[in-house]
Amino acid sequence: MSDDMSGDPQVTPRASGGRAPDVFRPGGWVPMRSYRDDETVDFVIVGTGAGGGTLACKLAEYGFSVVALDAGPYFRPLEDFASDESEQTKLYWTDDRISDGANPLQLGSNNSGKAVGGSTVHFAMVSLRFRPEWFKSRTLLGYGADWPIDWREMWSYYTEVEQALKISGPITYPWGPKRPRYPYRAHPLNAAARVLARGCEALGISWTETPLATLSAPRGLAHPCVYRGFCVAGCSTNAKQSALVTWIPRALAAGAEIRDLAMVGRIEVDDRDLVTGVHYHRNGGWHFQRARNVVVAGYAIETPRLLLNSATGRHRDGLANSSGLVGRNLMTQSNQAVWGLMDDEIRSYKGPPSLAITEHWNYADKGKDFFGGYAYMSQGPLPQLWANTLAQARGLWGARLVEEMTNYNHVAGLKIVGEMLPQERNRVTLADEVDQYGLRIPRVTYSWCDNDRRLIDHSLAFMTRALQAAGAKDIWTQDDDTCHLNGTARMGDDPRSSVVDADCRSWDIPNLWICDGSVFPTVGGVNPSLTIQAIACRTADRIRAMARRGELTGQRAERTRRAVHATSASA
Amino acid sequence: MSNDTDWLVGAGLALSAIAATAMLQPRGQTKVTQVPASLPRRAGPHPRASVRAARRLNRAAGLLAVSVLADSSVEHYRGSFKNKAMYTPLAVSALTLAMSAHGTADRRPWAHRLRDGSYLLAAATGLAGTGFHVYNVTKKVGGFSWQNLFYGAPLGAPMAILLSGLLGFCSERVRDTSRAQRPHVFGLPAARTIAAVTAAGLLGTSGEAGLLHFRGAFHNPFMAVPVTLPPIGAALLFNAAARDPDDDQNRAHPLTRAWMWLLAAMGFVGVGFHAYGVSRNMGGWRNWSQNILAGPPLPAPPSFTGLALAGLAALGLMREHPDA
Ligand SMILES: Cc1cc2nc3c(=O)[nH]c(=O)nc-3n(C[C@H](O)[C@H](O)[C@H](O)COP(=O)(O)OP(=O)(O)OC[C@H]3O[C@@H](n4cnc5c(N)ncnc54)[C@H](O)[C@@H]3O)c2cc1C
Ligand code: SF4
Numbered sequence: 001m002s003d004d005m006s007g008d009p010q011v012t013p014r015a016s017g018g019r020a021p022d023v024f025r026p027g028g029w030v031p032m033r034s035y036r037d038d039e040t041v042d043f044v045i046v047g048t049g050a051g052g053g054t055l056a057c058k059l060a061e062y063g064f065s066v067v068a069l070d071a072g073p074y075f076r077p078l079e080d081f082a083s084d085e086s087e088q089t090k091l092y093w094t095d096d097r098i099s100d101g102a103n104p105l106q107l108g109s110n111n112s113g114k115a116v117g118g119s120t121v122h123f124a125m126v127s128l129r130f131r132p133e134w135f136k137s138r139t140l141l142g143y144g145a146d147w148p149i150d151w152r153e154m155w156s157y158y159t160e161v162e163q164a165l166k167i168s169g170p171i172t173y174p175w176g177p178k179r180p181r182y183p184y185r186a187h188p189l190n191a192a193a194r195v196l197a198r199g200c201e202a203l204g205i206s207w208t209e210t211p212l213a214t215l216s217a218p219r220g221l222a223h224p225c226v227y228r229g230f231c232v233a234g235c236s237t238n239a240k241q242s243a244l245v246t247w248i249p250r251a252l253a254a255g256a257e258i259r260d261l262a263m264v265g266r267i268e269v270d271d272r273d274l275v276t277g278v279h280y281h282r283n284g285g286w287h288f289q290r291a292r293n294v295v296v297a298g299y300a301i302e303t304p305r306l307l308l309n310s311a312t313g314r315h316r317d318g319l320a321n322s323s324g325l326v327g328r329n330l331m332t333q334s335n336q337a338v339w340g341l342m343d344d345e346i347r348s349y350k351g352p353p354s355l356a357i358t359e360h361w362n363y364a365d366k367g368k369d370f371f372g373g374y375a376y377m378s379q380g381p382l383p384q385l386w387a388n389t390l391a392q393a394r395g396l397w398g399a400r401l402v403e404e405m406t407n408y409n410h411v412a413g414l415k416i417v418g419e420m421l422p423q424e425r426n427r428v429t430l431a432d433e434v435d436q437y438g439l440r441i442p443r444v445t446y447s448w449c450d451n452d453r454r455l456i457d458h459s460l461a462f463m464t465r466a467l468q469a470a471g472a473k474d475i476w477t478q479d480d481d482t483c484h485l486n487g488t489a490r491m492g493d494d495p496r497s498s499v500v501d502a503d504c505r506s507w508d509i510p511n512l513w514i515c516d517g518s519v520f521p522t523v524g525g526v527n528p529s530l531t532i533q534a535i536a537c538r539t540a541d542r543i544r545a546m547a548r549r550g551e552l553t554g555q556r557a558e559r560t561r562r563a564v565h566a567t568s569a570s571a
Numbered sequence: 572m573s574n575d576t577d578w579l580v581g582a583g584l585a586l587s588a589i590a591a592t593a594m595l596q597p598r599g600q601t602k603v604t605q606v607p608a609s610l611p612r613r614a615g616p617h618p619r620a621s622v623r624a625a626r627r628l629n630r631a632a633g634l635l636a637v638s639v640l641a642d643s644s645v646e647h648y649r650g651s652f653k654n655k656a657m658y659t660p661l662a663v664s665a666l667t668l669a670m671s672a673h674g675t676a677d678r679r680p681w682a683h684r685l686r687d688g689s690y691l692l693a694a695a696t697g698l699a700g701t702g703f704h705v706y707n708v709t710k711k712v713g714g715f716s717w718q719n720l721f722y723g724a725p726l727g728a729p730m731a732i733l734l735s736g737l738l739g740f741c742s743e744r745v746r747d748t749s750r751a752q753r754p755h756v757f758g759l760p761a762a763r764t765i766a767a768v769t770a771a772g773l774l775g776t777s778g779e780a781g782l783l784h785f786r787g788a789f790h791n792p793f794m795a796v797p798v799t800l801p802p803i804g805a806a807l808l809f810n811a812a813a814r815d816p817d818d819d820q821n822r823a824h825p826l827t828r829a830w831m832w833l834l835a836a837m838g839f840v841g842v843g844f845h846a847y848g849v850s851r852n853m854g855g856w857r858n859w860s861q862n863i864l865a866g867p868p869l870p871a872p873p874s875f876t877g878l879a880l881a882g883l884a885a886l887g888l889m890r891e892h893p894d895a
Contacts, residue, residue: 186721216787217787218848224852226853239853
């Protein structure tokens with residue numbers, strides 16, 4: 001029995017003293033390289049999710065010294081995760097936030113996580129590539145903004161991530177340019193997925209098995225999926241290929257240090273406009289970790305918050321914010337659904353929630369009265385979530401709610417991941433209130449635009465037809481749900497209209513980087529994590545190339561300093 | 572799932588285990604009797620040699636039946652015996668098994684009516700089962716797709732009971748014609764026919780393993796073994812079947828025989844690998860009642876052993892009867 005078993009991972013850090021939890025062995029440990037606060041490391045990374053976890057791994061494997069900090073706990077999935085929705089809310093970022101605007105976002109379970117591994121610890125594992133045209137949506141499709149990256153380059157980074165996560169996917173993917181075969185085979189469809197398939201076949205559009213980041217065969221010490229469907233409450237078998245069980249163990253093996261329960265409150269900048277490290281809160285006190293480069297990867301709300309909270313006299317509006325765009329162009333994705341009852345038992349909660357998908361309306365441009373696209377997938381809500389949905393969307397309560405819950409096993413649903421357009425008014429700012437660390441909390445302002453509404457209406461009408469065609473009865477629509485968050489520090493070609501360049505390097509401060517969903521100029525109609533991880537892989541390659549050419553400011557400074565040390569030692 | 576079916580499946584599994592051991596028993600005894608009965612190499616047809624080949628074929632058919640009994644018990648239990656017809660392969664393979672045990676012990680040089688009938692029944696069951704499985708796959712949404720080939724009723728599985736029936740039926744023919752100038756099946760030379768049937772069976776079984784191992788993404792390099800060794804064995808057997816009967820030198824087929832032994836061993840080792848595969852599921856063997864269903868099928872690999880034994884029987888007959 002390990003000595004941290006009694007300790008609460010949400011109270012006492014686990015990764016310390018030269019070791020970190022071994023997520024594959026109950027009570028086990030892996031050795032971890034440790035750095036002192038006053039040791040200047042090559043990279044400090046804030047956040048260990050899809051963006052930060054991936055980058056930490058890649059940079060460590062490329063030989064950089066890396067310390068990655070996460071405000072959340074270091075969970076051991078095999079031991080810490082219960083088959084209990086209430087217990088598992090411990091995975092969510094539920095710190096205080098203010099949400100306003102015409103369509104205020106519901107923050108918490110459906111959009112952000114707080115753990116080593118970030119939101120990928122409780123994400124739904126849907127792993128999709130962007131439609132190539134979306135990287136140039138302004139030029140090619142007439143809306144949003146262009147990305148400064150070519151889709152062909154992204155195509156090879158997508159492949160890298162798919163291999164790293166052993167994505168289980170269909171043999172042939174019906175949409176878009178050819179992609180290599182997914183490393184693992186698709187999972188068996190559950191009845192809910194077959195409802196989607198029947199609807200698509202009746203309406204004459206393609207469907208396929210959803211590419212998922214969960215194992216359909218063993219991989220090392222990770223078990224294959226057991227189809228119990230607790231995925232968004234945290235996977236206790238390690239089948240889910242979250243950052244926690246993929247990139248992070250690799251990062252540790254390559255010499256990175258991970259610090260859990262370490263909340264970064266401020267990035268320090270010197271008079272030369274270079275960052276020098278981060279102030280973080282851990283073990284009841286504030287510390288300062290020196291670094292030649294700082295990467296912010298805290299997700300689309302915490303990233304701008306940290307940049308804004310790090311304002312100085314010289315950087316009054318926050319760091320990297322000469323464009324005034326830090327915090328702006330926040331984009332969520334529409335997540336509306338259509339639900340109905342089937343005669344047969346469906347038990348939609350069996351297996352990963354979204355086993356079948358159609359991307360038809362991502363790739364079809366005719367028959368649309370809106371810009372952008374959407375995918376829709378089969379659904380598998382757990383009972384508590386389902387009761388909440390019925391209570392909120394339909395106002396059911398008491399006896400009526402109980403009665404409706406008796407239909408639970410017959411429910412089938414289709415839900416979109418829809419593209420919302422970037423708008424500058426949708427943004428993250430700082431409120432005057434402070435949180436438990438004394439840091440100003442974020443205010444998140446969100447309002448849909450007409451295009452967002454038209455897309456949602458189109459999808460609800462189409463999915464209603466699909467569900468009818470599949471034989472569902474008592475169909476109703478859930479009109480108000482949103483999911484993933486992106487934007488707030490967009491990448492681009494021009495320092496006046498973007499926060500970072502294509503390499504995720506901030507225009508204003510050359511040794512400050514942003515590497516998470518915040519850099520998306522547009523979101524597309526697919527779940528974002530595969531793209532975030534692909535960008536992180538690309539960023540690591542770019543950093544390595546720049547380092548080889550001596551283009552990393554911090555490194556140049558270090559080389560001089562080392563030389564000084566050497567002289568003083570020999571003196 | 573009712574307790575009845577639990578019991579039934581348990582009984583099926585136990586029976587197959589006992590039978591598997593029993594099937595392999597008589598070999599030692601035959602060896603002993605073989606020595607005094609050593610015949611001049613080119614003595615022409617000898618009834619005893621034919622009966623020996625026939626008994627070996629009974630044993631091979633029995634081993635295949637064991638595999639079917641265990642496999643269909645587990646898989647149809649997993650399918651909750653949704654359709655009453657799903658009991659059929661259990662009953663038929665159990666019967667085939669019993670008949671094969673009887674045949675393996677029986678030294679009389681003539682066919683047995685009940686055995687003959689049950690072998691034909693097994694073959695018919697295999698054909699009907701294939702029909703059922705094809706229907707199951709095609710009626711699913713997506714039709715004849717990878718998804719349904721992977722996860723629908725396995726198309727190749729009922730072939731095993733068909734093969735068991737065919738080999739058993741051949742065995743009876745070999746016995747029946749043991750006193751004839753050359754053992755034959757429907758007028759065709761028995762050894763060559765059986766070798767060809769076995770080779771085809773090896774190819775089919777290897778195809779089935781290939782499909783399911785592809786489903787598992789060949790995540791373990793050893794998963795390539797049952798898709799590489801058996802096709803080579805099949806080619807060797809076909810080659811043996813096609814050899815000129817007057818070619819005296821080449822009747823021993825040492826390489827082919829060795830390859831059959833290799834395949835027979837592979838079938839057993841495969842169970843070990845599948846047991847390891849089961850252990851890699853959540854909870855490992857401690858959670859055996861779920862993981863036996865979720866992991867790779869334990870009873871599947873021995874069908875290669877069954878076929879390899881049939882191949883050996885055919886080769887043995889070929890050696891003793893130049894034109895069999
Ligand atoms: C319920 C749910 C289901 C989802 N399903 C899917 C899906 O199926 N497919 C898909 O592609 N995407 C899905 N997503 C979205 C996906 O998880 C996120 O888009 C992705 O993880 C975001 O990556 P990130 O690196 O930007 O942030 P995260 O992965 O959220 O990582 C950010 C990390 O930074 C830490 N952090 C933040 N601020 C600080 C700070 N100041 N100091 C220290 N640490 C800090 C946080 O604790 C967190 O661990 C889902 C999300 C949720 C919530
Ligand atoms: S259904 Fe699969 S991926 Fe989801 S929690 Fe269970 S084992 Fe993990």
